[in-house]
Amino acid sequence: MIFSRIIHHLKTQNWTAVAIEFVIVIAGVVLGFQVTAWNEERQDRIQEGAYLARLHAEIVDAEAGRLGLLDNVTRRVDHASAVVEVIYDGRDPATLPDGACTSISRLGIFYLEGYALPTLDELLATGNLGIIGDDALRRALISYRGFADTAADRFSDIRVDMPNLVRPYPHLFSTVPDRQSGQLRRAATDCDYLAMRDDESFGADLLDVAARAGFFRMTALAEEDRRLAAIHAALDSLLGSHDDEARHSEAGMTP
């Protein structure tokens, strides 16, 4: 309709009216684009908010799930260094903490979970990561993904020829089945620390496995922890005050 009016103005050589009609057409097109852009921006912000909430729930779960792992490995490494003092520095075995014997019997058992963040996978698979407007969060997510993708390969060597101390030195441990929480495991109730002190090979293997566990704890588990915490901090600052303290402390009490 507007074009038939323009043609009419052209025929009557009413240039002012032609100019006004053109301005109206162009303004209409610009406004149309602008409204579409506003709508898209609004949809993106709504979608971003949903992604942030999902990521936060997943990160809280991941942190809660891994607390037990980091604590376990940390306790075993601490116990192992106390046993090293017994064997090499003449520390009295009676001063060892409870569970030290079980700790060194399980010292060679550790694994890297590589916690999945399904929302992050979805953002990467759909090429939608750009919807996350916050630079710090985007960087933290990419950094975690890179670490998780390569960690299993980088740390698999650490377990090659890992001495599982109970097997080559069964005479130094008294072991019993441990059926805590419905799971059958081996518990060492008693260690012959004085015999361990006299056995040079045992000392060497203990140092070997303790060093590997300590390295793994520091460069794998603690690094993973740091990266997850960076994502959580960035999310917390975007989401403002929220109540995951209860969940954090609940998780902290898990044995």
Ligand SMILES: [Zn+2]
């Ligand atoms: Zn939080």
